[in-house]
Amino acid sequence: xxxxxxxESKLNVVxxxxxxxxxxxxxxxxxxxxxxxxxxxxxxNEVNKQDVVRITKPKLNKxxxxxxxxxxxxxxxxGEKYFNACSGCHPINERSSHRFGPNLWNVVFRSIxxxxxxxxxxALIRLSNLKWTLNNLNKFIRQPSSFANGTYMTxxxxxxxxxRMDILNYLNYNSYxxxxxxxxxxx
Ligand code: HEC
Numbered sequence: 748x749x750x751x752x753x754x755e756s757k758l759n760v761v762x763x764x765x766x767x768x769x770x771x772x773x774x775x776x777x778x779x780x781x782x783x784x785x786x787x788x789x790x791x792n793e794v795n796k797q798d799v800v801r802i803t804k805p806k807l808n809k810x811x812x813x814x815x816x817x818x819x820x821x822x823x824x825x826g827e828k829y830f831n832a833c834s835g836c837h838p839i840n841e842r843s844s845h846r847f848g849p850n851l852w853n854v855v856f857r858s859i860x861x862x863x864x865x866x867x868x869x870a871l872i873r874l875s876n877l878k879w880t881l882n883n884l885n886k887f888i889r890q891p892s893s894f895a896n897g898t899y900m901t902x903x904x905x906x907x908x909x910x911r912m913d914i915l916n917y918l919n920y921n922s923y924x925x926x927x928x929x930x931x932x933x934x
Pocket of ligand 1: 879900
């Protein structure tokens with residue numbers, strides 16, 4: 748049978764062991780000091796450098812990503828309707844002759860300003876080493892004068908991206924070989 752004093756000293760040994768263990772864990776950062784946890788939480792609103800990179804990078808491409816998604820789910824039928832904004836000036840039929848604007852049959856990936864029998868502005872002729880990629884078409888249709896300053900296409904542009912993507916779908920449909928939209932990128 749242990750005396751009261753012996754029991755107390757045994758308890759003391761156990762308590763010191765627990766304290767030592769706690770200190771070892773603390774110094775080897777296996778557990779957090781309550782104060783550390785407090786300051787950690789207080790600083791959790793701070794944005795570190797890596798987060799900034801992660802937040803700003805996709806933001807730059809967000810618009811192009813959105814255009815791509817709109818293009819993938821665009822509608823040729825709606826595009827046909829929106830093309831009414833263009834059809835006053837542009838025919839879009841293999842055998843039609845040009846009107847005030849050139850025939851837009853097979854325009855996707857055609858060289859810029861390449862139709863014979865049509866007199867283009869210098870603004871477009873200067874770009875004739877480029878092609879009508881969906882990217883260029885998107886920019887031109889959004890605001891013709893900023894894509895080709897001095898163009899004869901006196902048209903304010905289609906501001907709604909959904910309508911623009913539907914029109915691109917319709918232009919692509921009216922081609923010898925309509926292309927799949929998965930490959931295209933906007934920039
Ligand atoms: C007011 C008449 C008019 C309207 C409306 C119009 N365009 Fe044009 N478009 C023109 C003219 C004129 C040109 C030739 C531009 C030049 O030479 O600078 C042209 C050129 C183009 C070209 C370049 C073709 C080539 O052979 O290089 C494309 C593509 C085009 N238009 C698409 C459209 C689309 C799509 C719409 C409707 C959203 C539209 N246009 C609306 C008059 C118009």
